[in-house]
Amino acid sequence: MRVGERGEGKWKKVSWDEAFDYITDKVVKLVREEKNRSTIAFASTEGMQEEFFVDLANIVGSQNTVRHPTLCLASNIQGYASVYGTFPDADLVNAKFVIMAGANRAEAIITPDTIDMAKNKRNQTLVCIDPRATKTTAMADKWYPIKPGTDLALVLTIINYIISNNLYDAEFVKEWTVGFDELKESVKHYSVDWCAKETEIEAKEIVWMAEEFAKNAPESVWYPGRRSSFFVNDVYLRRAAAILNAIVGAWDKKGGLVPKSAVKLAKHEVLFPYFDWSEPRIDVGKFCFIDGLVPDHEKTDAGLPSDSCAYLSEKDGSWPVFREAILNKEPYPVRGMFVYKQNPVESVPNRAKTLEMLKGLDFICTIDVAMSDTAFYSDIVLPESTYLERWDPAHNLSGLQPIVVFRQPVIEPLHDTKPMFDIMCKLAHKLMDRKEFWEDTSEEDLELFREGCLERLTSNPVKSFIHHQMSKYPGGYEKLMEDGCFAIHDEPVFGQTYKKGRLKTRTGKIEIFSQRYLDKGLNPLPAYSKHEEPKSGEFRFVVGRHGQFTHANTQNNMWLLEAYGETENSIWINAKVARERGLRTGDYVKVKSEVGEQTIKVLATEFIREDVVYYLHGFGRLSQGLTNIYKKGASDAAIIKDYVDTISGNAALHETFVTVEKV
Numbered sequence: 001m002r003v004g005e006r007g008e009g010k011w012k013k014v015s016w017d018e019a020f021d022y023i024t025d026k027v028v029k030l031v032r033e034e035k036n037r038s039t040i041a042f043a044s045t046e047g048m049q050e051e052f053f054v055d056l057a058n059i060v061g062s063q064n065t066v067r068h069p070t071l072c073l074a075s076n077i078q079g080y081a082s083v084y085g086t087f088p089d090a091d092l093v094n095a096k097f098v099i100m101a102g103a104n105r106a107e108a109i110i111t112p113d114t115i116d117m118a119k120n121k122r123n124q125t126l127v128c129i130d131p132r133a134t135k136t137t138a139m140a141d142k143w144y145p146i147k148p149g150t151d152l153a154l155v156l157t158i159i160n161y162i163i164s165n166n167l168y169d170a171e172f173v174k175e176w177t178v179g180f181d182e183l184k185e186s187v188k189h190y191s192v193d194w195c196a197k198e199t200e201i202e203a204k205e206i207v208w209m210a211e212e213f214a215k216n217a218p219e220s221v222w223y224p225g226r227r228s229s230f231f232v233n234d235v236y237l238r239r240a241a242a243i244l245n246a247i248v249g250a251w252d253k254k255g256g257l258v259p260k261s262a263v264k265l266a267k268h269e270v271l272f273p274y275f276d277w278s279e280p281r282i283d284v285g286k287f288c289f290i291d292g293l294v295p296d297h298e299k300t301d302a303g304l305p306s307d308s309c310a311y312l313s314e315k316d317g318s319w320p321v322f323r324e325a326i327l328n329k330e331p332y333p334v335r336g337m338f339v340y341k342q343n344p345v346e347s348v349p350n351r352a353k354t355l356e357m358l359k360g361l362d363f364i365c366t367i368d369v370a371m372s373d374t375a376f377y378s379d380i381v382l383p384e385s386t387y388l389e390r391w392d393p394a395h396n397l398s399g400l401q402p403i404v405v406f407r408q409p410v411i412e413p414l415h416d417t418k419p420m421f422d423i424m425c426k427l428a429h430k431l432m433d434r435k436e437f438w439e440d441t442s443e444e445d446l447e448l449f450r451e452g453c454l455e456r457l458t459s460n461p462v463k464s465f466i467h468h469q470m471s472k473y474p475g476g477y478e479k480l481m482e483d484g485c486f487a488i489h490d491e492p493v494f495g496q497t498y499k500k501g502r503l504k505t506r507t508g509k510i511e512i513f514s515q516r517y518l519d520k521g522l523n524p525l526p527a528y529s530k531h532e533e534p535k536s537g538e539f540r541f542v543v544g545r546h547g548q549f550t551h552a553n554t555q556n557n558m559w560l561l562e563a564y565g566e567t568e569n570s571i572w573i574n575a576k577v578a579r580e581r582g583l584r585t586g587d588y589v590k591v592k593s594e595v596g597e598q599t600i601k602v603l604a605t606e607f608i609r610e611d612v613v614y615y616l617h618g619f620g621r622l623s624q625g626l627t628n629i630y631k632k633g634a635s636d637a638a639i640i641k642d643y644v645d646t647i648s649g650n651a652a653l654h655e656t657f658v659t660v661e662k663v
């Protein structure tokens with residue numbers, strides 16, 4: 001429990017019971033004062049116990065859950081789903097021609113893609129498009145250091161080339177897509193020569209890519225990637241990439257883009273009470289402040305409504321808009337926050353704003369396994385048992401070959417920690433004991449919840465929940481316990497979406513042209529608009545992963561830090577540019593953007609374009625609890641501007657320009 005000021009680093013150790021009482025008092029007080037349960041926000045990131053955290057949000061009765069997708073892949077999901085009705089995988093095991101643009105599977109590890117990519121290396125041409133040379137570049141056959149923000153120009157030009165040279169799959173297009181003629185018309189001005197200037201990729205290379213893509217189809221993919229929090233118009237890039245795959249018929253076939261499927265897990269049917277004091281989410285609707293979250297160059301020509309997010313996920317929300325709404329106290333005050341397995345201080349761009357938001361709250365409880373920067377600014381930090389010390393429920397790894405996994409403890413908890421499940425159970429019961437907390441619900445509702453749901457939810461251990469989850473598959477639980485994972489079929493199954501009604505779009509076809517978008521006032525087809533470019537003396541700042549670290553959360557681990565080989569991060573600056581500016585590797589520079597500045601060591605390298613700089617996420621930390629990395633290196637969150645894509649609500653992390661000066 002915090003004893004000093006927020007962020008001062010003064011703490012006292014309290015018992016779990018004291019902590020639960022403190023939390024319960026705060027939640028009851030704030031909800032009653034505001035007559036609004038949504039005054040308590042719940043921020044979390046994907047994890048195997050996250051559903052228990054969401055249960056807690058439902059018990060408190062808040063509508064305000066905000067999750068990681070809008071810092072990560074919300075625009076990617078939106079873009080692909082607008083075409084195929086789902087966010088697909090790529091069959092990297094069988095694909096013969098793969099374009100990996102803005103994705104780094106050799107370092108940004110995703111299972112099974114990273115493994116599949118390595119497996120298939122001999123039979124596949126891999127094209128890596130990235131302004132930096134990454135370890136994926138090292139595995140690739142070709143590397144194009146594209147001018148950042150111009151990928152959409154490239155995709156549209158490849159589409160135009162394939163259409164105008166009759167290299168597309170006409171039969172497939174006719175049977176399975178809508179809007180091809182409109183597409184053909186809308187891309188015809190994207191010429192190869194224009195594209196070469198725009199992207200700084202040679203014209204003959206663009207032609208080569210287009211021809212190979214068509215020739216290898218259906219075993220070719222423009223890889224959907226993962227993180228798409230790049231630019232504010234990212235949805236259109238992802239839509240265009242999805243369309244490229246569609247016109248060559250590389251959909252739901254071996255070696256192409258493939259829809260994900262999942263094992264059917266049974267859920268707990270929990271009927272949460274109906275509350276009168278539960279206002280709708282704070283990030284839905286029209287806000288004049290959204291204008292400030294969109295760069296000028298996007299305000300007119302991309303066809304975006306600038307005062308709300310067109311397709312906001314009801315459970316994920318939009319972090320940048322959410323934070324802005326809290327700071328503006330609009331449409332009502334949010335006064336408390338629970339944070340689970342998330343570190344918004346480092347993961348939401350514009351760190352100064354996040355700190356301002358946290359400082360303005362009356363109550364913050366963070367549940368983490370380490371003293372993160374967000375935990376450091378909290379009032380109460382609940383230490384969760386780590387994944388090696390707890391049972392985690394069954395979890396779907398959806399994909400071409402979906403499997404179910406779970407976790408069991410391999411050691412007793414080393415410290416006095418609890419899993420999220422136990423934390424949720426304890427808080428649920430403490431809240432139930434507070435009569436004044438349930439004034440806005442009926443006796444019957446409450447009784448139904450208490451007797452029918454809460455008991456069942458909280459009285460059985462996670463292991464028996466897994467049993468229930470697997471109940472749709474006789475013998476499934478036993479198999480899961482024995483093998484550690486469970487799959488329905490051993491081989492991938494292709495072509496399921498060719499059955500009638502299986503494509504989950506409005507028309508039941510692949511939607512090249514989106515009437516749905518048009519109805520919302522959005523451009524129904526992807527169109528290129530030029531991004532602002534760095535002014536002379538400025539650089540574009542981009543972010544990216546490293547194989548040894550997970551986001552901003554493992555840098556303090558001494559063994560991983562040792563494997564990284566440095567004790568702090570360095571800023572990549574093109575070697576020629578560094579020379580011109582009198583900078584050498586090891587010099588310190590001040591990196592400055594519109595929203596913040598940081599000091600960091602230089603790495604002069606050929607591995608990055610001249611107009612771009614980059615440094616690794618997760619350093620420059622504020623928490624004194626992270627003893628190995630406290631104040632070492634620089635934080636990227638501190639300098640990235642908080643722009644938002646107003647279609648999906650995703651953050652746009654690559655729209656920031658910086659200056660770099662020797663210190």
Ligand SMILES: Nc1nc2c(c(=O)[nH]1)N[C@H]1C(S)=C(S)[C@@H](COP(=O)(O)OP(=O)(O)OC[C@H]3O[C@@H](n4cnc5c(=O)[nH]c(N)nc54)[C@H](O)[C@@H]3O)O[C@H]1N2
Nearest residue numbers: 045068071072341342343347367368369372384551553637
């Ligand atoms: N500046 C910048 N911002 C970014 C990114 C970037 O590269 N640069 N990347 C973006 C992307 S793609 C994403 S997905 C988001 C991710 O950002 P977040 O969703 O905030 O996730 P992490 O940064 O991984 O923080 C996870 C926290 O959970 C804790 N943790 C780990 N395991 C457990 C556990 O078992 N239980 C509990 N309770 N806690 C645990 C860790 O200690 C850490 O504090 O960040 C986005 N934001």
Ligand SMILES: Nc1nc2c(c(=O)[nH]1)N[C@H]1C(S)=C(S)[C@@H](COP(=O)(O)OP(=O)(O)OC[C@H]3O[C@@H](n4cnc5c(=O)[nH]c(N)nc54)[C@H](O)[C@@H]3O)O[C@H]1N2
Nearest residue numbers: 101102103104108109129148149227544545547549550551
């Ligand atoms: N080891 C490790 N693995 C991880 C993670 C981790 O933290 N550590 N995080 C996981 C998560 S949550 C995610 S979302 C994924 C992220 O996985 P990816 O999305 O594959 O990887 P990133 O490193 O975020 O970014 C990809 C690359 O885009 C490049 N880039 C920047 N701007 C542009 C541009 O305009 N055009 C093109 N073509 N390229 C550009 C960057 O230089 C970077 O190398 O990784 C996952 N795997």
Ligand SMILES: [Mo]
Nearest residue numbers: 071072073227
């Ligand atoms: Mo992510």
